Amino acid sequence: GGAAEMAELKAHRQFFDLTLGLMATVDETLHFSHLNPAWQDVLGWSAQELCAQPFSYFVHPEDLQITMEEARKLGGADAKTINFENRFLHKSGAWVNLSWVAASRDGRMYCTALDISQYKQATAQLSTSEARLRAIIDTASDAIITVDEYGCIERVNPAVECVFGFSSFESVGKLASILLPQINWSNSEAGGPAGAALTGFHRDVLCIRKGGIEFPGELAISELFLEGKRMFTVIVRDVTARKQAERDLAQLRSSLDRTKDAIFIFDPTTLRYLYANQGAVKHLGYSVTELLGMTPVDLK
Secondary structure, eight states: OHHHHHHHHHHHHHHHHHOSSEEEEEOTTSBEEEEOTHHHHHHOOOHHHHHTSBGGGGBOHHHHHHHHHHHHHTTSTTOEEEEEEEEEEOTTSOEEEEEEEEEEETTEEEEEEEEOHHHHHHHHHHHHHHHHHHHHHHHOSSEEEEEETTSBEEEEOTHHHHHHSOOHHHHTTSBGGGTOTTOOOBOTTTSSBOGGGTOEEEEEEEEEETTTEEEEEEEEEEEEEETTEEEEEEEEEEOHHHHHHHHHHHHHHHHHHHSSSOOEEEOTTTOOEEEEOHHHHHHHOOOHHHHTTOOTTTTO
């Protein structure tokens, strides 16, 4: 019996010494009494250095009050604490985030802790990235719409109200067809989502502004999956002004081509021709393509 007990005790001791988590006991004076080697690996302090001070000495000042409150709770009979977090001082002067699970019995606290510093750092970086992405989406001049596989609007950015006139309250939950009537969100044959057929860049798509006003738009549609759910991200740009400019330019070009005079437009830096009308072609005998590769110097 004694040999078996000794073997079991040895196994427990090896588990205590070899586990990667931080394990400790704390006595009535709030000093560490037993520590496994992982403490020195994580915090840099030796077991003797850690036991020489009350554990509160190593707690971040901002976390000290809540830590002492948690310790007082553990003073009760068979009390427990789970997932309690605070910061402990590393010997280098840095602070290490620890997550605790502890229980008390007979006036002594039995504690285990995990170093969650990397998790905290990753969470902070993710939060920063999400905030940056949200700021980009919210300040974009193009309308950005998230649509589910059934064609219902799930989320919109503020630009949707500027482009379409519909507020978030008026558009979320509605069918995307109220904004984009030409996009078929469902597969009429299978009755399911259209999928990849929708994705890509769409030009000159009819869009509907609040009040039934039609305007031309350019769409970029991307398919994505969130938690196994098919979604579409739609970016819409109102190209009304550009279309009008293109019409004005075409009308100007037509007017210039009808005149008998030779008209050129050239780059003031390189002197290379950027435009030549039909009058220039008739007067000089060169084609438009040939003229666009020349300068006034070439024509003497």
